[in-house]
Amino acid sequence: MPEAGDVALVRRGALRSLAIRCPDGCGEVISVNLDPRTGPAWKLYDREDSLTLFPSVWRESGCEAHFILWRNRLIWCDVSDPHSWRSEELKRRIHKLLPAPGLQHAHYADLAMQLDVIPWEALWTCQALVADRVAVPSEKGSRFGLASAPNAPRSSKVDRTA
Numbered sequence: 225m226p227e228a229g230d231v232a233l234v235r236r237g238a239l240r241s242l243a244i245r246c247p248d249g250c251g252e253v254i255s256v257n258l259d260p261r262t263g264p265a266w267k268l269y270d271r272e273d274s275l276t277l278f279p280s281v282w283r284e285s286g287c288e289a290h291f292i293l294w295r296n297r298l299i300w301c302d303v304s305d306p307h308s309w310r311s312e313e314l315k316r317r318i319h320k321l322l323p324a325p326g327l328q329h330a331h332y333a334d335l336a337m338q339l340d341v342i343p344w345e346a347l348w349t350c351q352a353l354v355a356d357r358v359a360v361p362s363e364k365g366s367r368f369g370l371a372s373a374p375n376a377p378r379s380s381k382v383d384r385t386a
């Protein structure tokens with residue numbers, strides 16, 4: 225894996241780790257543990273021939289690179305814009321699962337688990353529902369619930385003198 229961003233799966237019997245040549249070009253190899261028996265582990269999703277890691281990878285030393293691996297693509301986490309990935313089907317499925325107003329909000333990773341989808345896609349879908357004003361986020365932006373029903377539109381004053 226000579227290039228920045230290249231990845232290699234390490235298997236010894238079971239899946240052990242994912243080695244990533246740091247995508248920012250610093251040259252270091254990041255080893256991401258995939259084996260929960262040996263400590264905190266990331267979850268690897270192998271879907272349609274592409275790899276996704278959850279949660280994000282954050283080097284706390286050295287270059288401090290922070291990124292997501294999603295369907296073989298590296299996405300930097302310092303980009304504040306919500307991701308543009310959209311699925312109308314997933315929107316409908318998540319909409320049905322969101323807790324009603326007043327109930328405790330659901331974490332996007334739990335919604336993803338219930339629907340057997342990639343957590344990042346559940347997060348981006350929740351964010352899209354927020355943009356549509358269907359959902360509201362919790363303070364930290366990782367839990368979501370249904371927005372209260374919008375008030376009935378107020379009738380605007382009609383100028384009767386016309």
Ligand SMILES: [Zn+2]
Nearest residue numbers: 246248250287
């Ligand atoms: Zn780096």
